[in-house]
Amino acid sequence: MLLNLKECKICFPIFQKHPNLVYLDSASSTQTPQTVLDAVNDYYINYRANIHRGLYDLSGTATQKYEEARKTVGKFISASSKEIVFTSGTTHGLNLLASGVQNTLQPGDNIVLTEMEHHANLIPWQKIAKKKGMELRFIPMNREQRTGNSYELGVSDIENLIDEKTKIVSFTLVSNTLGTINPAEEIIARAKKIGAITIVDAAQAMAHMPIDVKILDCDFMVFSGHKMYGPTGIGVLYGKKERLEALEPFFYGGDMVRSVSYEDATWADVPEKFEGGTPNIAGAIGLGAAVEFIQSTGFDKIQNHETQLTNKLINQLNSIPDARIIGLNSEEKRIGVVSFLLKDIHPHDVAEILNRDQVCVRTGHHCTMPLMKKLGLPGTVRASVGIYNTEDDIDKLFASLARVMAVFK
Ligand SMILES: Cc1ncc(COP(=O)(O)O)c(C=O)c1O
Numbered sequence: 001m002l003l004n005l006k007e008c009k010i011c012f013p014i015f016q017k018h019p020n021l022v023y024l025d026s027a028s029s030t031q032t033p034q035t036v037l038d039a040v041n042d043y044y045i046n047y048r049a050n051i052h053r054g055l056y057d058l059s060g061t062a063t064q065k066y067e068e069a070r071k072t073v074g075k076f077i078s079a080s081s082k083e084i085v086f087t088s089g090t091t092h093g094l095n096l097l098a099s100g101v102q103n104t105l106q107p108g109d110n111i112v113l114t115e116m117e118h119h120a121n122l123i124p125w126q127k128i129a130k131k132k133g134m135e136l137r138f139i140p141m142n143r144e145q146r147t148g149n150s151y152e153l154g155v156s157d158i159e160n161l162i163d164e165k166t167k168i169v170s171f172t173l174v175s176n177t178l179g180t181i182n183p184a185e186e187i188i189a190r191a192k193k194i195g196a197i198t199i200v201d202a203a204q205a206m207a208h209m210p211i212d213v214k215i216l217d218c219d220f221m222v223f224s225g226h227k228m229y230g231p232t233g234i235g236v237l238y239g240k241k242e243r244l245e246a247l248e249p250f251f252y253g254g255d256m257v258r259s260v261s262y263e264d265a266t267w268a269d270v271p272e273k274f275e276g277g278t279p280n281i282a283g284a285i286g287l288g289a290a291v292e293f294i295q296s297t298g299f300d301k302i303q304n305h306e307t308q309l310t311n312k313l314i315n316q317l318n319s320i321p322d323a324r325i326i327g328l329n330s331e332e333k334r335i336g337v338v339s340f341l342l343k344d345i346h347p348h349d350v351a352e353i354l355n356r357d358q359v360c361v362r363t364g365h366h367c368t369m370p371l372m373k374k375l376g377l378p379g380t381v382r383a384s385v386g387i388y389n390t391e392d393d394i395d396k397l398f399a400s401l402a403r404v405m406a407v408f409k
Contacts, residue, residue, distance in 0.1 A: 069288030
């Protein structure tokens, strides 16, 4: 049984403004439900003030709501609120981590990533590796006989790849280009054996599957609010308390200090140590509301619904002789982020014609240029589903793709 989607779409005002919108770009950014908009507006209209500083009631309310949001986010991933740092998003979190751990790294050490990383989990490490004289290693995708690539990581080799010189293992839980769910448990277990720091980029996972950091047992995890029905410009860095305590701060300034003299400063406790300056207060409160929105729907329903839509998408693509899926062909080990190509039509041409029918998809390299190069592709068309999509949306996508093929026949 599909979720009652009429009701679900009604929760998102954008679909009332644009009743014919077929939004299939949730991997890029999800739409925002009314409850999140209300929470953000509530802050601006009813209790806007800075946090942690004012002794007046408005500031007290703002502080209380901001800290409640931290608790809500913490509970969502089974972490304590002390382990939740608000950031501006996944990119901020990864840069903070790369900068924060660098003093513990030595020339000759190595950092292990995967072949499917978003640039946000690649470039910060490239910078640190160059600065420190370290090696970057990549967990490769399995080879597959027919197409050459399996679109899955080959973990049989990680015993060799992650060795005594590995200090950081940082990987995406779900590929934003292929939709593959990576074998986090195996990677983390191997990294733990040799004492490397483990970092999970959960940007593409948070809205689609339950995550328990206690079970995952990673040291750090990062994600973005705007990919999980929350506001833009807010994200989270989760870290085990002792790991956060050992990390250097990234931003220096107000609200992150214990004491300051003209010559020196000491830092506040975690998580404040990482939240220098006035944070995105409304964003954090909105993210708390987004978490409550996901929880009130429930991951059982979300996964069931999105799997059905993904299967429909994959089956229909498979029924088009000229279509090629760039990713796993089954519902297992993947989410509803589906990359594909149509004949030799350039992805941008596909997207432009889809746009005329108000069908929104993403095209290009999806911020994974090295992966595209490895696959020998200029880019892909990527359709990605969210909680509000319906079977009708998938039908409209394929009606529009038929028009693309008619133009380029
Ligand atoms: C896997 C992955 N990591 C990192 C990012 C960067 O996220 P943000 O732009 O919200 O910082 C994205 C965004 O698409 C992503 O998909």
